[in-house]
Amino acid sequence: xxxxxxxxxxxxxxxxxxxxxxxxxxxxxxxxxxxxxxxxxxxxxxxxxxxxxxxxxxxxxxxxxxxxxxxxxxxxxxxxxxxxxxxxxxxxxxxxxxxxxxxxxxxxxxxxxxxxxxxxxxxxxxxxxxxxxxxxxxxxxxxxxxxxxxxxxxxxxxxxxxxxxxxxxxxxxxxxxxxxxxxxxxxxxxxxxxxxxxxxxxxx
Numbered sequence: 001x002x003x004x005x006x007x008x009x010x011x012x013x014x015x016x017x018x019x020x021x022x023x024x025x026x027x028x029x030x031x032x033x034x035x036x037x038x039x040x041x042x043x044x045x046x047x048x049x050x051x052x053x054x055x056x057x058x059x060x061x062x063x064x065x066x067x068x069x070x071x072x073x074x075x076x077x078x079x080x081x082x083x084x085x086x087x088x089x090x091x092x093x094x095x096x097x098x099x100x101x102x103x104x105x106x107x108x109x110x111x112x113x114x115x116x117x118x119x120x121x122x123x124x125x126x127x128x129x130x131x132x133x134x135x136x137x138x139x140x141x142x143x144x145x146x147x148x149x150x151x152x153x154x155x156x157x158x159x160x161x162x163x164x165x166x167x168x169x170x171x172x173x174x175x176x177x178x179x180x181x182x183x184x185x186x187x188x189x190x191x192x193x194x195x196x197x198x199x200x201x202x203x204x
Contacts, residue, residue, distance in 0.1 A: 036198055038182055042180050071170055074110075151169075169185075
């Protein structure tokens with residue numbers, strides 16, 4: 001029988017740390033995303049949080065939605081095509097998820113706080129689904145949030161009025177509030193559903 005070898009304290013600590021790292025790596029492997037339609041943003045150092053007013057009359061941060069998969073889209077109520085298409089898709093996706101639709105929260109953040117009042121924004125998002133939530137802030141808060149989420153937006157004059165140019169990605173978060181996937185507005189409803197189910201499966 002081989003004699004038991006006693007390690008010095010520094011070596012024992014090093015071994016314990018190594019085992020811990022291996023265990024952590026093994027656990028993290030189950031969080032990996034494979035065969036997704038969107039762009040994997042796991043571990044991204046942006047889109048980490050916001051603090052904005054909700055159309056429900058409450059100030060919200062991302063942590064308020066822990067326990068649900070979250071879809072975040074930036075837009076504005078007078079958007080002629082991309083924004084209503086995105087929200088209609090989100091409503092279809094929620095329906096396609098069946099009972100899992102209750103585990104999905106859709107957030108629409110306005111990039112046009114000058115015109116998108118709480119009442120207007122609330123009516124707009126609820127027209128697509130009563131469970132959808134609009135979020136808004138001051139111009140300064142809007143800029144801060146857009147910068148955190150790497151979202152482009154710009155006011156574009158149109159005669160006596162203006163429109164808004166803006167990014168058209170949809171961000172998908174897991175139930176722990178971590179950014180996981182960026183989905184394009186050109187992807188199908190079914191692609192969205194499949195990627196959301198991938199995120200939901202992480203909790204199983």
